[in-house]
Amino acid sequence: MLNLIRPYLHYLGAGIVCTIFVGLANLAVYWIIKDVIDQVLTRTDSAGVSHQLNLIILGILVLFSLKGLFYYGQVYLMAFVGQRAVVDLRNKLYTHLQRLSISFHEARRTGDMISRITNDVATIQTSLSTGIADLLLQVVTLAGIVGFMFYLDWKLSLVTIITIPAVAAVVSRAGHRLRTITALIQGKIADITSVLEETLSGIRIVKAFTMERQEIKRFARENEDSFAVTMRGAKVNAIIAPLVELLAVLGTAAVLWYGGHQVIRGSLTLGEFMAFLGCVGSAPTPMGRLSATYASFQQALGAADRVFALLDVKIDVVDDPNAVPLPPIKGHVEFKNVSFAYGDGELALDGINLSARPGEVIAFVGPSGAGKTTLVNLLLRFYDPLSGSVEIDGYDLRNVQVESLRRQIGLVPQDVVLFGVTVRENIAYGKDDATLDEIIQAAKMANAHDFIMKLPAGYETRLGERGVSLSGGQRQRIAIARAILRNPRILILDEATSSLDAESEALIQEALARLVKDRTTFIIAHRLSTVRNADKIVVLDRGKIVEVGTHLELLAKGGLYSRLSLMQFSQGGPAVREEAI
Structure with missing residues (x-):
């Protein structure tokens, strides 16, 4: 975590100076106690005593006025360092999540990722914002107390510090325990976040299947597990302070016994002894605060382990060091002996050879799991093939910059994602410089303009999360308008009309017929x-191309396409359709 505060070392240095002054100002109280007793209360010349007392009181007022200013500097500067470091960490973490490959996101729970960037970072934030300042202040205070004690009487100081090794052992053992427990706590919070994300985003399914009670029980179960782990941490925290305080009291009792005899024998003045007792009485406070701060840092380290484990994840699909920007393309696509598998599983694509000329419309058909979506995922370079190559206009996609590739491809996915911004911003997503006229034209081509104008604020209407305020068909048409606006040379329509009614589909098919020209x-x-x-039409089955041809050619062959077509058009039910194609 030290790397997080490196850019702000000058602020940290100024904060440390302020912290040291605040600590020394606190220590000055003990010196004042010594002088008041030895030079005021035990003297008999009233005139000299009165003058000395006035000076001491004036010094106290000046000292603590300065302390207030330095305390402000300490709190502000340390908070600035901690908050800036956490902002940088959160930005770094989110940037890394954005750059991680699709394979990573498909294998992780969204709730866990959200928990790491919110809850885990919040735990680190608490430590960095207040923990550093508190740690420095207590270290300065405790070091000053010990130093002043040795200045007053080194033998008495040795009697006092006999309990320090025991305190250190207690704090160290508890700290390691807390770090382990904190990792478990953050994991449980991630589980709760995942349940929330899944059930709230899928609330329609939960209610449709009357699963409210079961989901409430599942949430309660995760909540109780989190409570149990959190209470384990609370037990450790509850044990630390009393143990430290008890050990400190034992040291104080030894001081009273030995120091009292020193005063009786005249080896120590009353003022020195009272100042020493003040130091001894105050020492448990910084010791206790140090143990609590140490525990807080251990909790932060537990959270940091989860955060930095995420930052250490390697990005699968990265630009080659010698990658070049993909120039404006014509749209000639070739799959050359491409094979691919997800993880260590079976081949999803096996020896695919396919060529698409500029302006050609290629349809992928086949049973579920045949490899249709995988092919377009490779074209977008969400993954790299295990063997073979995917090329556009002769450029191997692994040798071009990913951003320059994807900017020239338009995508209408099966699961439409709309954001909680305006309709205009949703259509312009990926083309920030689009004018309103361009957006309206794209919406008209996608048969979306009419229903948009009926919305309360037209194109400035803010959509709910994931566009839940729109029907499935309306969301689909906005997604199509988004793809049209980019004016791509390559267009991918993944189930693009699956959510539309017959009338809308007819209009969309007409619009797409114009759109796909020369693309x-x-x-x-x-x-x-x-x-x-x-x-x-490319027919796939079990990762291989089994048929290629036009609709009529494939029907005449009597192969897989013909059988799928017969199943769909003779029986026609949605269950058959979903299973077949």
Whole structure:
């Protein structure tokens, strides 16, 4: 975590100076006690005593006025360092999450990622914002107390510090225990966050299947598990302070016994002894605060382990050091002997060879799991093939910069994602410089303009989370308008019309017919009616291309495409359609 505060060392240095002054000002109280007793209360010349007392009182007022100013500097500067470091960490973590490959996100729970960037970072934030200042202040205070005690009487000081090794052992053992427990606590919080994210985002399914009670029980179970682990940490915290205080009291009792005899024998003045007792009485406070701060840092380290474990995850798909920007493309796409597998599983694609000329419309058809979506994932370079290559206009995608590739491809996904911003901003997503006229034109081409104008604020209407205020068909058409606006040379329609009613689909098909002109288009659809007019239909099965041709050619062959078509159009039910295509 030290690297987080490195850019702000000058602020940290100024904060340390302020902290040291505040600590020394606190220590001055003990020196004042000594002087008041030895030079005022035990003297008999009233005139000299009165003058000395006035000076002491004036010194106290000046000292603590300065202490207030330095305390302000300490709190502000240390908070600035801690808050800036945490802001940088949160930005770094989110940036890393954005750059991590699709394979990482598909294998992780969204709730766990949210928990790490919120709850774990918040735990670190508490330590950095207040913990550093408190740690420094207590170290300065405790070191000053010990130093002043040795100045007054080194033998008595040795009697006092006999309990320090025992205190250190207690704090160290408890700290290691807390760090382990904190990691468990943060994991449980992540579990709760995951349940929240899953059930609230899928609330329609929960209610439709009357699963409210079961989900409430699941949440309560995770909540109770979190409570149990948190209470384990509370027990450790509850034990530390009393043990430290008890050991400190034992040291104080030894001081009273030995120091009292020193005063009786005249080896120590009353003022020195009272100042010493003041130091001894105050020592447990910084010791206790240090133990609490240490425990807080251990909790922060437990959270940091989870955060930095995420930052250490390697990005699978990265630009080659010699990668070049992909120039404006024509749209000639080639898959050359491409094979691919997800993780260590079976091959999802096996020896794929396919060519698409600029302006061609290619439709991918096949049973579920045949590899249709995987092909377009490779085209977007969400993954790299295990063997073979994917090329656009002769450029191997691994040799071009990813951003320059994806900026020239338009995508309409099966699961439409809309954001909680305006309709205009949703359509312009990925093309920030789009004018309102361009946005309106794209919406008209996607058959979305009419329903948008009926919304309360038209294109300035803010959508709910994930666009829940719109129907499925409306969300789909906004996604199509988003792709149209980018004016891509390559277009990917992944189940692009699956959410539309018959009337809307007809209008969209007409719009898409204009859109795909002079663009290389890849279509994945459950309904074969949407791919009949494709220039080339590619039929996949178990990761291999088994048939290629036009709709009529494939029907005449009597192969897999013909069987899928027969199943769909003769039986027509949605269950059959979903299973078949």
